[in-house]
Amino acid sequence: MNKKIFTFLLLAVFMLAQFSMASAATVAGDASITAIPTFAQATGIDVDWAVSGMAAGTKNVLMWAREFPAAAYSMTECQLVATINGTSDANGTYFYDFAATALALGNGDVAEFTITVDSDNCAGAPTLPAADSVMGSTTVDTAFPTLAILNPPSLSGAIFISQPVACNTFEMWGVASDHYGFPSTVGYSGFGDWNPQVTGTFAPPAPITAGESLLSWVNTFPATASGPWTFSVQPEDSAGNMSPSWGYRVSLVIDPTELEDCATFTDTSGHADETYIRYLADLDLISGFADGTFGPDTTLTRAEAATLFEISNGYDVASLPTSAPAGCEFTDVAASDWFAGWVWQACDDGYMNGVGGGLFDPNNLLTRGQIVTIMNNVGLAGPSGGYLNTANVINTLWFFPTPFRTAAWTDVSIGAFYAEPVVRAYGSGVADGTSDTTFSPDQPVTRGEFAKMLYRALSRYV
Structure with missing residues (x-):
C-alpha cells in the first residue's frame, strides 16, 4: 500500500554572483521564501516569497528545484520551477503544481528549492547553492486517512x-x-x-x-x-x-x-x-x-467478568455446565457457588484461565x-x-x-x-x-x- 509522504523540502537562498550569466550582470537584491505549509496535498503547494533591496534595472526572481537524494547540488538536477517578473521590491505567492513538475518524483522523495535573481539558467551557473541553505520545508502527503x-x-x-x-x-x-x-x-x-x-x-x-x-x-x-x-x-x-x-x-x-x-x-x-x-x-x-x-x-471481580462474557456468548444459567470440564477444576470454585457454571464455561471456552496453583481466584x-x-x-x-x-x-x-x-x-x-x-x-x-x-x-x-x-x-x- 502506498502512503503519502512524498516529501518535499523547500530551500531558498540568494546566490547572486553564483548565478550570474554572460548576458546579464548580477544585481543587488535579497530574496527569501517567507512561508510554506508544513504539509501539502499531492496537487501542489503555495510558496510565499519576498524580494527587497533590488537595484534599478530589469530583474527576475527565479525558483529552482531538484530531487533531494544527492548529497550536494548537481547542475543536471537543478530545474527551473518559476520565473517571477519584477522591477522593484515585491512579494507574493507562487503555486507550485506538482503535476506539472519536470522532476521524476516518487514515494518518499524530497524536492529542494532555491531562489535566484536575474539568472535564467541554473544548470549553466558556474557555482550552485550550498547544501546548507535551507529556508523552508514541506512534506507532501498524497493519500487520505x-x-x-x-x-x-x-x-x-x-x-x-x-x-x-x-x-x-x-x-x-x-x-x-x-x-x-x-x-x-x-x-x-x-x-x-x-x-x-x-x-x-x-x-x-x-x-x-x-x-x-x-x-x-x-x-x-x-x-x-x-x-x-x-x-x-x-x-x-x-x-x-x-x-x-x-x-x-x-x-x-x-x-x-x-x-x-x-x-x-x-x-x-x-x-x-x-x-x-x-x-x-x-x-x-x-x-x-x-x-x-x-x-x-x-x-x-474475575467471576463477574466470566459471567458477563458468557452472557455475551449466548449462555444462560440453564445451559451452563454443572460440573467442571476437564482442565477447569479449581479448588476455589465449588458447584454451590453462584458463579461456578460461568467460570467453568469461560475456562472451557478458552477465555479465562486460572491464576496457578489450581486456583481461579474468582473474588479477586x-x-x-x-x-x-x-x-x-x-x-x-x-x-x-x-x-x-x-x-x-x-x-x-x-x-x-x-x-x-x-x-x-x-x-x-x-x-x-x-x-x-x-x-x-x-x-x-x-x-x-x-x-x-x-x-x-x-x-x-x-x-x-x-x-x-x-x-x-x-x-x-x-
Whole structure:
C-alpha cells in the first residue's frame, strides 16, 4: 500500500554572483521564501516569497528545484520551477503544481528549492547553492486517512449499515490513521477532521490527534424522528486529503423501538460511560443491582467478568455446565457457588484461565490488563455463539495486522502477558489509556470501563 509522504523540502537562498550569466550582470537584491505549509496535498503547494533591496534595472526572481537524494547540488538536477517578473521590491505567492513538475518524483522523495535573481539558467551557473541553505520545508502527503467505522452492537446478521439501534441513545464510532501500515520514519500530515454528516443533530466528534484519531459520536434520536436517517463521515488529514464518504446508517427508516429510552439506573446520569452502560443493559448483556444502581465506578471481580462474557456468548444459567470440564477444576470454585457454571464455561471456552496453583481466584478484582487479555483470548479461541459470534470488532478489527492507533506506553513491558492485548485493544479503539503514556494494566477495571470496552468490542464492523 502506498502512503503519502512524498516529501518535499523547500530551500531558498540568494546566490547572486553564483548565478550570474554572460548576458546579464548580477544585481543587488535579497530574496527569501517567507512561508510554506508544513504539509501539502499531492496537487501542489503555495510558496510565499519576498524580494527587497533590488537595484534599478530589469530583474527576475527565479525558483529552482531538484530531487533531494544527492548529497550536494548537481547542475543536471537543478530545474527551473518559476520565473517571477519584477522591477522593484515585491512579494507574493507562487503555486507550485506538482503535476506539472519536470522532476521524476516518487514515494518518499524530497524536492529542494532555491531562489535566484536575474539568472535564467541554473544548470549553466558556474557555482550552485550550498547544501546548507535551507529556508523552508514541506512534506507532501498524497493519500487520505485509512479508517474503520463501527455500528452499535447488534445480533442481527444484516450488514452494519442496515442495523437499527437498540434504543434512542447510542455511540457511532470509528478509528482512523494517517500513517496506517507505515513506519514512523515516513512523514504524514496527521489526522484533520471526520467531517460528520447527519440528517438530524448530533454531538461533535472527539478532538483530533496527530496522525490518528478515534471518533466518539454519541447521538440521541429525538422523539419525533421518522423516515430515513443517515449518518456518515468523510475523514481528511491535515493536508486536506479526503477519504471517500462512509455511511453508518444508510437511509434506514426509523423503527419505533429506536425511539424508546435505553435502560436506566439511578447512578449513571451524566457518567462518562452512561451511553455504553444503558445500551448494553437494553440488550440484556449487563445488569445493575437490586437497589436500582449500576455502580459504574465500582470494581469488577474475575467471576463477574466470566459471567458477563458468557452472557455475551449466548449462555444462560440453564445451559451452563454443572460440573467442571476437564482442565477447569479449581479448588476455589465449588458447584454451590453462584458463579461456578460461568467460570467453568469461560475456562472451557478458552477465555479465562486460572491464576496457578489450581486456583481461579474468582473474588479477586479484574485488572485492565486482564480484561483486554480476556478479549484477546475470545478472538483467538473463536466465539461459539451469541453477540461474540457476530461480525464485530473483537473478532475482526482487533486482529488487523497493523493497529490504527499507537502509543508509547511507559507501564506496559515487552513480554508481559497483557502486552499484545493492550496494543490490540488500544489500536482497535476498544480501550483507552489512562493518560497519553500510561495504560495502567495493573489497575482494577471499573464496571463502567468494562461496559465501554464491551460495547466497542461487540460493535458491528461488517
